[in-house]
Amino acid sequence: MKLNLIHWTLGTAAALALAVNAQAADNTVRLSSKPGSKVFMDGTSSIHDWTVEGAIISGAFEVEPEFLTDLSLKSVKSLMTKDVNPKSELSIPVRSLKSGKQKMDEIMLDALKSSEHKAIVFKLNEMVVKGDVPASGAAKFDVKGDLTVAGTTKPCEMEVALERVAGGRVKFIGSQKLKMTDFGIAPPSPEIPGMDRIKTGDDITIRFEWLVGK
Numbered sequence: 001m002k003l004n005l006i007h008w009t010l011g012t013a014a015a016l017a018l019a020v021n022a023q024a025a026d027n028t029v030r031l032s033s034k035p036g037s038k039v040f041m042d043g044t045s046s047i048h049d050w051t052v053e054g055a056i057i058s059g060a061f062e063v064e065p066e067f068l069t070d071l072s073l074k075s076v077k078s079l080m081t082k083d084v085n086p087k088s089e090l091s092i093p094v095r096s097l098k099s100g101k102q103k104m105d106e107i108m109l110d111a112l113k114s115s116e117h118k119a120i121v122f123k124l125n126e127m128v129v130k131g132d133v134p135a136s137g138a139a140k141f142d143v144k145g146d147l148t149v150a151g152t153t154k155p156c157e158m159e160v161a162l163e164r165v166a167g168g169r170v171k172f173i174g175s176q177k178l179k180m181t182d183f184g185i186a187p188p189s190p191e192i193p194g195m196d197r198i199k200t201g202d203d204i205t206i207r208f209e210w211l212v213g214k
Contacts (some may be wrong), residue, residue: 029063029068031212033171038209039092044201052097052108059090071137079129088124102177107188117151123167137164147184169213177205
């Protein structure tokens with residue numbers, strides 16, 4: 001009798017766990033990265049300003065299904081309050097960033113410790129709507145998360161804009177100013193024959209347009 005009771009209890013617990021997981025799945029929609037994303041990294045040096053760019057942002061955004069239908073977002077609790085939050089983690093492969101100049105790319109990859117740390121990663125912690133959302137569904141958010149560059153993770157806060165595009169897709173647009181030294185990166189100072197030593201500025205800006213959809 002006791003053995004049957006144990007089996008019944010375990011079976012009930014397993015069924016309950018499956019039901020809870022199924023309900024959780026029903027309560028969220030997963031929007032994954034789509035082709036068309038863009039990322040830029042802007043900086044300065046003693047000879048000229050520079051930009052590297054890429055077209056790969058991997059990851060997904062998980063939020064209530066109402067996000068796709070309620071353009072005002074008023075029914076999307078995870079975006080209107082801090083009680084619950086959507087889930088998202090995105091990554092940018094370091095080697096996908098290109099300047100168009102081989103030597104500069106080599107210097108950048110070395111500075112970003114790309115042999116050990118393959119990607120720049122952002123993990124979302126909090127995302128809350130700023131102000132009222134217009135009828136178009138375009139919105140702005142205060143976003144908090146953890147940003148990992150060259151293996152060092154720092155808290156990151158920024159404003160992110162949302163645009164609704166064709167095919168039920170959405171585009172998240174944002175930028176963030178950083179200092180290389182905050183992430184343990186020594187600003188490159190390469191020597192090039194026939195030139196004075198180049199000095200790279202500590203300040204950089206990462207800009208992105210992340211396209212996601214079902």
